[in-house]
Amino acid sequence: MTDRILIVDDEKDTREFMARALSGKYEVLTAADAELAMKQLDTDRSIRLLLSDVRMPGEDGITLMKAAKAMNPGLAVILLTAFGSIDQAVAAMKDGADDFITKPVDLDQLELRIEKALKAHRLESEVKHLKAQLDEKYGMNGIIGNSPAMQKVFRMIRQAAPTDATVLIQGPSGTGKELVARAIHNLSNRSKGPFVAVEFAAISPNLLESEMFGHEKGAFTGAVSRRIGRFEAANHGTIFLDEISEMPLELQVKLLRVLQEREFQRVGSNETVKCDIRIVAATNRDLAAYVKDGKFREDLYYRLNVIDMRLPALKERTGDVPLLVNRYLREFGGKSVSPDAMRLLEAYQWPGNVRELRNAVEKMCVLSSSGEIGVDDVPDEMKRDVPMTLSVSGTLEETEKAKILAVLEEVGGNRTKAAERLGISRRTIYRKLEEYGL
Numbered sequence: 193m194t195d196r197i198l199i200v201d202d203e204k205d206t207r208e209f210m211a212r213a214l215s216g217k218y219e220v221l222t223a224a225d226a227e228l229a230m231k232q233l234d235t236d237r238s239i240r241l242l243l244s245d246v247r248m249p250g251e252d253g254i255t256l257m258k259a260a261k262a263m264n265p266g267l268a269v270i271l272l273t274a275f276g277s278i279d280q281a282v283a284a285m286k287d288g289a290d291d292f293i294t295k296p297v298d299l300d301q302l303e304l305r306i307e308k309a310l311k312a313h314r315l316e317s318e319v320k321h322l323k324a325q326l327d328e329k330y331g332m333n334g335i336i337g338n339s340p341a342m343q344k345v346f347r348m349i350r351q352a353a354p355t356d357a358t359v360l361i362q363g364p365s366g367t368g369k370e371l372v373a374r375a376i377h378n379l380s381n382r383s384k385g386p387f388v389a390v391e392f393a394a395i396s397p398n399l400l401e402s403e404m405f406g407h408e409k410g411a412f413t414g415a416v417s418r419r420i421g422r423f424e425a426a427n428h429g430t431i432f433l434d435e436i437s438e439m440p441l442e443l444q445v446k447l448l449r450v451l452q453e454r455e456f457q458r459v460g461s462n463e464t465v466k467c468d469i470r471i472v473a474a475t476n477r478d479l480a481a482y483v484k485d486g487k488f489r490e491d492l493y494y495r496l497n498v499i500d501m502r503l504p505a506l507k508e509r510t511g512d513v514p515l516l517v518n519r520y521l522r523e524f525g526g527k528s529v530s531p532d533a534m535r536l537l538e539a540y541q542w543p544g545n546v547r548e549l550r551n552a553v554e555k556m557c558v559l560s561s562s563g564e565i566g567v568d569d570v571p572d573e574m575k576r577d578v579p580m581t582l583s584v585s586g587t588l589e590e591t592e593k594a595k596i597l598a599v600l601e602e603v604g605g606n607r608t609k610a611a612e613r614l615g616i617s618r619r620t621i622y623r624k625l626e627e628y629g630l
């Protein structure tokens with residue numbers, strides 16, 4: 193496929209000279225000024241490279257480049273500057289030009305530079321593509337996981353994100369509820385809008401209402417000026433209501449109204465404020481039990497729970513442990529973990545889930561004196577969960593067998609559940625059991 197490039201220069205001769213020289217190799221378009229160039233770029237998104245003079249009547253080349261890049265971030269830009277204006281050239285590079293060429297133009301140089309810029313952009317988009325593919329395979333938006341349980345979470349995120357539906361994320365502490373809330377926002381049509389996180393436990397109860405809804409000047413002692421609340425701040429974006437179980441009952445009534453009517457009033461005001469927000473809530477408590485105990489409004493519970501997302505504890509998806517460990521090893525300085533130590537980490541129950549794992553890996557990286565984290569570097573409390581049969585000095589097969597049997601026992605012999613927990617396919621677990629003669 194020939195790349196399409198756009199040449200912008202107010203001097204007709206220069207423009208046509210370059211166009212002729214390059215037309216053998218590229219599909220060349222031309223424009224006489226920035227305004228005409230923008231029109232072409234707007235209607236033709238397949239243009240890969242912009243070659244523009246800096247000094248032109250009307251908008252200059254740098255202004256054109258900024259506007260063009262804002263419209264099409266993948267566009268390569270080469271600027272043409274008059275001989276000697278090095279300062280201008282440096283400024284142009286800082287502003288995002290891929291390259292600059294001084295006039296008079298040397299055609300061989302021009303072609304080389306164009307190839308170089310196009311190649312750099314091709315590589316960049318290839319890397320992006322590969323990263324997206326990897327993300328697709330082992331995670332999504334920074335959420336890591338390849339186990340069936342996490343694949344299900346990713347599917348739900350993908351389905352829920354583009355809708356405006358309210359989502360309730362439930363899961364034990366440290367399982368990534370906030371990460372998932374952010375992913376929902378990032379993958380939604382609201383991604384350019386704000387993401388506002390509210391942690392109820394962290395706000396003093398008597399300030400909660402004004403924090404959420406804002407207040408008018410003089411609404412209460414200390415309200416010296418009008419202030420907008422978190423709901424208003426989240427307009428056209430997503431509000432993340434974290435630890436929703438901790439929301440006082442009075443505020444629950446008001447939240448219900450926001451959910452039903454998409455409107456509220458600032459404290460000390462009769463004026464109704466309309467808002468356009470997506471609500472994502474999270475809790476690590478059993479919210480249904482809170483409803484039963486009268487601590488959480490039932491009507492609010494059902495309003496919030498339109499999309500019911502449950503995040504699995506890490507011990508339900510031990511197959512993801514190596515992925516997570518390796519990811520954090522990279523983050524904390526590139527050490528490795530010995531196979532035996534990894535087996536211990538996989539067998540551990542992780543009551544604090546991914547947060548605990550992340551902290552543990554960081555600590556082991558700091559404390560281990562060699563480049564490889566070994567069994568001795570694993571904290572003792574993480575060795576206790578390991579079944580007695582799992583001797584760390586045993587062969588790989590023995591360890592694997594012990595692990596599979598231990599998990600099978602935990603789930604009451606249910607093979608599908610065991611496979612899911614281990615992060616392997618059902619076919620694999622059946623094959624393994626057959627190998628062990630079971």
Ligand SMILES: Nc1ncnc2c1ncn2[C@@H]1O[C@H](COP(=O)(O)OP(=O)(O)OP(=O)(O)O)[C@@H](O)[C@H]1O
Binds near residue numbers: 365370
């Ligand atoms: N699947 C995951 N992949 C990568 N990192 C994760 C994953 N799950 C959690 N984390 C990391 O673990 C830490 C805790 O995650 P997060 O704050 O989202 O948990 P949470 O469910 O909101 O916990 P809590 O209920 O305690 O607020 C963060 O550093 C987050 O980046």
Ligand SMILES: [Mg+2]
Binds near residue numbers: 369370434
């Ligand atoms: Mg959280």
